[in-house]
Amino acid sequence: MLDRIGRDDEGDGEDGTRVGRVMGAIRRRIGGRTLAPGAKLPSIRGFAKVMAVSTSTVVEAYDRLAAEGLIQSRPGSGFYVAGHLPPLSLAEIGPKLDRVVDPFWVSRQSLEAGADTLTPGCGWLPAAWMPQDELRRSLRQLTRADDTVLADYGTPLGLPPLRQLLSRRMAERGIPASPDQIMLTESGTQAIDLLCRFLIEPGDTVLVDDPCYFNFLALLRAHRVKVVGVPYTATGPDIALFAEALTEHQPRLYITNSALHNPTGATLSPATAHRLLKLAEQSGLTIIEDDIFADFEPEPAPRLSAFDGLDRVIHIGSFSKTLSAAARCGFIAARPDWIEGLIDLKIATSFGGNPVSAELVLNILKDGTYRKHIATLRDRLSRATGETNRKLQGLGLKPFLEPRGGMFLWCELPDGLDAADVARRALADKIVLAPGNVFSVSQTATRFLRFNVAQSSDPRVFAAVERAMRG
Amino acid sequence: MLDRIGRDDEGDGEDGTRVGRVMGAIRRRIGGRTLAPGAKLPSIRGFAKVMAVSTSTVVEAYDRLAAEGLIQSRPGSGFYVAGHLPPLSLAEIGPKLDRVVDPFWVSRQSLEAGADTLTPGCGWLPAAWMPQDELRRSLRQLTRADDTVLADYGTPLGLPPLRQLLSRRMAERGIPASPDQIMLTESGTQAIDLLCRFLIEPGDTVLVDDPCYFNFLALLRAHRVKVVGVPYTATGPDIALFAEALTEHQPRLYITNSALHNPTGATLSPATAHRLLKLAEQSGLTIIEDDIFADFEPEPAPRLSAFDGLDRVIHIGSFSKTLSAAARCGFIAARPDWIEGLIDLKIATSFGGNPVSAELVLNILKDGTYRKHIATLRDRLSRATGETNRKLQGLGLKPFLEPRGGMFLWCELPDGLDAADVARRALADKIVLAPGNVFSVSQTATRFLRFNVAQSSDPRVFAAVERAMRG
Incomplete structure (x- = not known):
């Protein structure tokens, strides 16, 4: 059922037999919460009709599921979903996809x-394209670091000199983020995950670009939200359809890449950025601008966070694409009044960052070799x-x-x-x-x-x- | 409102004035979701009574909240919570605590x-108590690693030789975990967080020990679940009260430390472990055994995961307490059929682990110096x-x-x-x-x-x- 490599669990069932098909159908209803814990299963005769199989096939399927403990038989009454829900499977949430x-x-x-x-x-790039000499040099520098650097938890916001450096780098792109508005994370993905926890709740609607980076879709499934796509053009999201989506779905959040959009490679135009932010303001929309490809740009394109001044736009970055995906380090730049809440969430869900990774990145960024x-x-x-x-x-x-x-x-x-x-x-x-x-x-x-x-x-x-x- | 260091936001309000007190009370109701988006605020006269202030104080407070955009005035109808909920504040969820x-x-x-x-x-231990020489030696070894080790994403489960080593170490404690049942995480906390995402959903009930590690409470707040405590004795949870809690609250999950319990230092006795697992089986309870203090034990005490054979018990470990809290690395050992779903969740929410940290830990564990x-x-x-x-x-x-x-x-x-x-x-x-x-x-x-x-x-x-x- 969890198999996601080609073998389809919708059509043929788990083992290709009729019994397997019925078992798969029940599993999916339980996994997708259509059948909640304690709920009564469809009657044997009724479900045999639905599945176009004999009643003995359904009996056999229910018996096997009961043997597995997924459902329970109550003699004289029927079958019920066992009290303990099976664990969340991301592969089963949301619309059924091939x-x-x-x-x-x-x-x-x-x-x-x-x-x-x-x-x-x-x-991502091949390892041979990454700055191997600089990584090794940075590791050698680390062998001479203080005891606390190598063994202690980091501070909640993360390594101060790295945040100062990131603040200066963002200023070059017109993004006004003081070091106190920057929180280091373990990756760009973890940054977005923390923000989703902070900003949205199950059942909310989130806008994404169509197409968009596929892991946004996986991440949003884990947050149990409704995802609505807006067609992406060569200059950004289609603004007329974006406005329609705001009216129709009242999303809480929009996640996008402004420059070198993944997967299209498109760039947001200044006019689209302006119109998008006006619409966002009118409808109280918050925006996550995932900018992990920033350093690949030949010259800076408009950033939503620069136009907006980090009011309703949150800026995300990382070094997994240009420096190392093995020593991971990402960051969030957000409104000052959101930082305290984000620190609490970071402590609650990961306790601290990874200071060794932050030091590795800082050693490389702080001299001219990175540029x-x-x-x-x-x-x-x-x-x-x-x-x-x-x-x-x-x-x-x-x-x-x-x-x-x-x-x-x-x-x-x-x-x-x-x-x-x-x-x-x-x-x-x-x-x-x-x-x-x-x-x-x-x-x-x-x-x-x-x-x-x-x-x-x-x-x-x-x-x-x-x-x-x-x- | 977000201040959590001594200054009480319940009594005196945000700025100590009456208006501030009324604003604080409304904010808390919105933050705690007592007032949902779109909900009508209490009438001015009614709320003036509740707060024992004049109606002009409430008018002023509502006007200021409206200016902030948190609520909206509908002329002739009253005040309503704006459509866009303020971000999640962990400090405001759950019972109001000092x-x-x-x-x-x-x-x-x-x-x-x-x-x-x-x-x-x-x-945690002072940095000077950590194996500084070994950490530095391990970093020097890393400077000679392959390009891919330093720059590529790790595999979803994480560094195979480290998982093999962990499997052998767990076997010494009677915990039967093959390397394929072990998933590396960025920390023990991240391990528990992933499992909570996998096993529970908002509104579920989770059992913890009373007292328990405080970050369990913070983490569970972030998952928006109901937390029920069971008194902890010198030999484990009070079994009679544990049984009562199961019947009364039907929890989905229990999180505990079996050996060297935090904060009491108590140890689960074999008899308590046996009774606890019998109760868990009867009620379909899943258990997370957080064993990050394992290496501090003079001789191994009973482990729930060893008794249970990793069926309904999931085992968690990390090296933040004994090796380094700066190069973080934790792990999950769980039933084989849960691993695929956990991999999906790990990818969705953090994409990969931190291979540099895993290599650092492996270099130290694999020779005799760690023991x-x-x-x-x-x-x-x-x-x-x-x-x-x-x-x-x-x-x-x-x-x-x-x-x-x-x-x-x-x-x-x-x-x-x-x-x-x-x-x-x-x-x-x-x-x-x-x-x-x-x-x-x-x-x-x-x-x-x-x-x-x-x-x-x-x-x-x-x-x-x-x-x-x-x-």
């Missing part, structure tokens, strides 16, 4: 990929984007736009091809692709694939894509 | 303590416990029991003294104490203080306690 386009598909496949698997679908590294990365990415684009166009794929920077190309397959099918076939060739619908709330990116140009230098990638497109 | 005994009080004071402040109330370090720590703690106990008894404090190991002494003040008053006065002397009620759901540990013997070697601690007891 497993291959589950928001976890790309992350699980990429994170679990063996050494013989290529991952043009993943969202040089970033300049090199941008050049390298720009060349890789050109090459990957050329090869993909040679295969008949069409880029949504030519991105200003970053690692992503959002490409459309020729008519008649389904990206999920292509991704499934490529996986058999040990190539992890990122099919469009993992990024799409409305499941309308059926023909798109996101390519990471830094992970697409191996000719096997294009050979496999070509084979997978042929079917 | 701010000085808020569950965050000890953590915030300890984590934010300046160099001139002593922290006998905190829950030697632990043996030294135990001796040192044993001596410090004797000395601290003697000094506290000299001041008239009475230990709840003589702990077998660990860093905590749970002590009762002489009759007539309130631990919160004593802690407040000690703070003026720059000494952070841990007053009993931060650990107590029922707020019945009024006369207790928890002392960390490793942080109590400075004579100023006892001089300050003596002064604070005199008042």
